[in-house]
Amino acid sequence: xxxxxxxxxxxxxxxxxxxxxxxxxxxxxxxxxxxxxxxxxxxxxxxxxxxxxxxxxxxxxxxxxxxxxxxxxxxxxxxxxxxxxxxxxxxxxxxxxxxxxxxxxxxxxxxxxxxxxxxxxxxxxxxxxxxxxxxxxxxxxxxxxxxxxxxxxxxxxxxxxxxxxxxxxxxxxxxxxxxxxxxxxxxxx
Numbered sequence: 219x220x221x222x223x224x225x226x227x228x229x230x231x232x233x234x235x236x237x238x239x240x241x242x243x244x245x246x247x248x249x250x251x252x253x254x255x256x257x258x259x260x261x262x263x264x265x266x267x268x269x270x271x272x273x274x275x276x277x278x279x280x281x282x283x284x285x286x287x288x289x290x291x292x293x294x295x296x297x298x299x300x301x302x303x304x305x306x307x308x309x310x311x312x313x314x315x316x317x318x319x320x321x322x323x324x325x326x327x328x329x330x331x332x333x334x335x336x337x338x339x340x341x342x343x344x345x346x347x348x349x350x351x352x353x354x355x356x357x358x359x360x361x362x363x364x365x366x367x368x369x370x371x372x373x374x375x376x377x378x379x380x381x382x383x384x385x386x387x388x389x390x391x392x393x394x395x396x397x398x399x400x401x402x403x404x405x406x407x
Contacts, residue, residue, distance in 0.1 A: 308378050317352055317368050323405050327393050328364045330354070330372055332385040341379045348375065355402055363393070365403045 281297060284290040289303035299307070330349065334342040346360075352371070354362035369387060376382040393399065400406070 305378055308374065317364070317366065317371065319366050323365055325391070326365075327390045327396070327399070328366065328368055329357070329388040329390060330362045330364075330385060331388060332360045332381070334360075334381055334384045338381070338384075341381060345375060345379065345381070345385070355399060363399060365399075365405060 281290060281292075284303070285292050285297075287302075288300055289306055291298045291300055332342070332345060334345065349362045350356070352364075352368070354364045357363050372385070372387045376385055
């Protein structure tokens with residue numbers, strides 16, 4: 219394994235640890251240090267994410283970094299998720315989100331159209347990446363199409379990124395020359 223691969227794997231392990239810590243704190247609400255460390259360490263150890271030595275240091279170091287970033291608060295021996303921490307956790311969950319496909323297509327196209335200003339360029343890139351990752355087809359620069367209901371996830375995107383007026387969700391019963399779209403999504407009718 220090359221140097222870049224090792225560096226990338228190490229970075230991924232740290233992000234996974236932070237994600238696990240944020241998810242654990244979110245699930246329980248507030249976790250005591252004594253409760254979080256053994257459970258998280260055992261889970262990460264079983265997954266092979268952490269090396270055997272210094273496991274406690276990895277967990278407390280990652281939690282401390284999350285506190286410094288403003289994603290967790292530490293008070294009276296407990297970690298609590300901040301509002302920013304909730305947003306980051308939701309974005310991580312969105313990046314892993316897979317849209318469900320019903321057995322039968324209702325013959326309607328769902329489109330998202332966005333015009334996100336230049337000052338929110340980073341958000342525009344994230345929305346584009348998430349649309350691509352979720353399986354949307356890029357019809358034009360900021361027009362993406364999908365054949366199934368995805369209104370819930372679009373609502374979350376609008377809320378989490380604060381782009382409610384910059385992103386439109388459209389349900390269309392027909393798109394001109396949609397044969398290539400039907401082929402792309404495996405819709406035979």
